[in-house]
Amino acid sequence: MQERRWQDWVMLIFGIWLFLSPFWMPAYASTSSTAAWNSYVLGVLVVIFAWAALAKPEKWEEWVNLVLGIWLIIAPFVLRFYHAETGAAWNQIILGILIAADALWVLAQYGSPQVRT
Numbered sequence: 001m002q003e004r005r006w007q008d009w010v011m012l013i014f015g016i017w018l019f020l021s022p023f024w025m026p027a028y029a030s031t032s033s034t035a036a037w038n039s040y041v042l043g044v045l046v047v048i049f050a051w052a053a054l055a056k057p058e059k060w061e062e063w064v065n066l067v068l069g070i071w072l073i074i075a076p077f078v079l080r081f082y083h084a085e086t087g088a089a090w091n092q093i094i095l096g097i098l099i100a101a102d103a104l105w106v107l108a109q110y111g112s113p114q115v116r117t
Contacts, residue, residue: 005057007106011050011065014099018072018092019043027087035081035088042068042075042092046099059110066103072096 022036073096076082076089
């Protein structure tokens with residue numbers, strides 16, 4: 001499975017959204033809060049691995065994105081910003097679910113033959 005997938009483009013958009021969220025969403029207390037830094041770091045990582053998947057799709061990239069998605073889901077609780085920045089927390093939780101689902105979708109395609117029409 002070496003062709004470019006639309007899911008990789010979607011993952012790239014999710015990463016850009018995540019990185020830019022602290023700048024335009026009022027849900028973040030400031031652009032230097034814990035929630036904002038989590039968005040910056042994870043946004044950059046998601047973009048890097050999505051870009052790598054666009055360049056040369058590999059299964060391991062999807063596993064990394066799955067882990068990043070899971071981290072985004074639990075980060076507001078582990079980093080303790082859920083109550084202080086609820087909107088930012090929900091932004092990260094929802095993006096984490098979408099990123100994990102996207103990664104799982106692509107991983108499922110590795111096990112099934114591609115149907116071409």
